[in-house]
Amino acid sequence: MVRHDEVITAIMMRLGFLFLVVALLGHTTLKAQEPGNAVTKVILSGFSERAYTHEAVTEEQLNLILECGIKAPSARNLQPWKFTVIQDETTMKEAIGNVVPGNVLIVVSGKVAENGSTPDFDCGLATESMFVAAHSLGLGARIYGSPVGPINNQRELFQIPDGYNAVVVLRIGNVDKTVDAVTAATPRKPSAEIVNFRK
Numbered sequence: 001m002v003r004h005d006e007v008i009t010a011i012m013m014r015l016g017f018l019f020l021v022v023a024l025l026g027h028t029t030l031k032a033q034e035p036g037n038a039v040t041k042v043i044l045s046g047f048s049e050r051a052y053t054h055e056a057v058t059e060e061q062l063n064l065i066l067e068c069g070i071k072a073p074s075a076r077n078l079q080p081w082k083f084t085v086i087q088d089e090t091t092m093k094e095a096i097g098n099v100v101p102g103n104v105l106i107v108v109s110g111k112v113a114e115n116g117s118t119p120d121f122d123c124g125l126a127t128e129s130m131f132v133a134a135h136s137l138g139l140g141a142r143i144y145g146s147p148v149g150p151i152n153n154q155r156e157l158f159q160i161p162d163g164y165n166a167v168v169v170l171r172i173g174n175v176d177k178t179v180d181a182v183t184a185a186t187p188r189k190p191s192a193e194i195v196n197f198r199k
């Protein structure tokens, strides 16, 4: 004969299981209702890191980031860019004084403009794709315009291809993950100041 306390235990276990299923389903539903997705979260939580650790960017990460740059759109699909990867500390320091070992610099150079081409704009798109890709891999990244003058004056040292000029430098590296992205991010102008919806 089945004892009363065994019946109670069996019911409790079934209720517990049911509760677990409902909780899991509820969690999935809530997640699906959250605005945004993995890509928008990376973009909205990203900022331009200044402080890097000495942990090296892996070859796999670097190749994936470069692939994302190559995939960027460009006017007439001219792809008017070259990416020069710099990893040795001495040359990196010529461009950005406070680089640390493990950082990687990608000098994005644009082809001297021809009819209908927009090299600077296209280079910007490729750079942003790589900036977002780096963040999506958990790395830090920062875009630099200031080293472009010195780089274009030392084309041989930086191995800038003939017919191209450096447009911007992307720095990538590992970062101290304890830095809070929300407080580290610089503010943006309010949407009302930037966006107008034609009525």
Ligand SMILES: Cc1cc2nc3c(=O)[nH]c(=O)nc-3n(C[C@H](O)[C@H](O)[C@H](O)COP(=O)(O)O)c2cc1C
Pocket (backbone or CB within 6 Å): 046, 047, 048, 049, 142, 143, 144, 145, 146, 147, 168, 184, 185, 186, 187
């Ligand atoms: C085209 C361009 C050039 C930049 N040049 C520099 C630079 O020379 N030095 C620097 O420290 N940051 C530079 N930055 C980074 C910006 O200062 C930074 O993106 C901006 O202040 C917003 O900060 P956040 O990305 O952390 O929100 C540059 C960014 C862009 C897009």
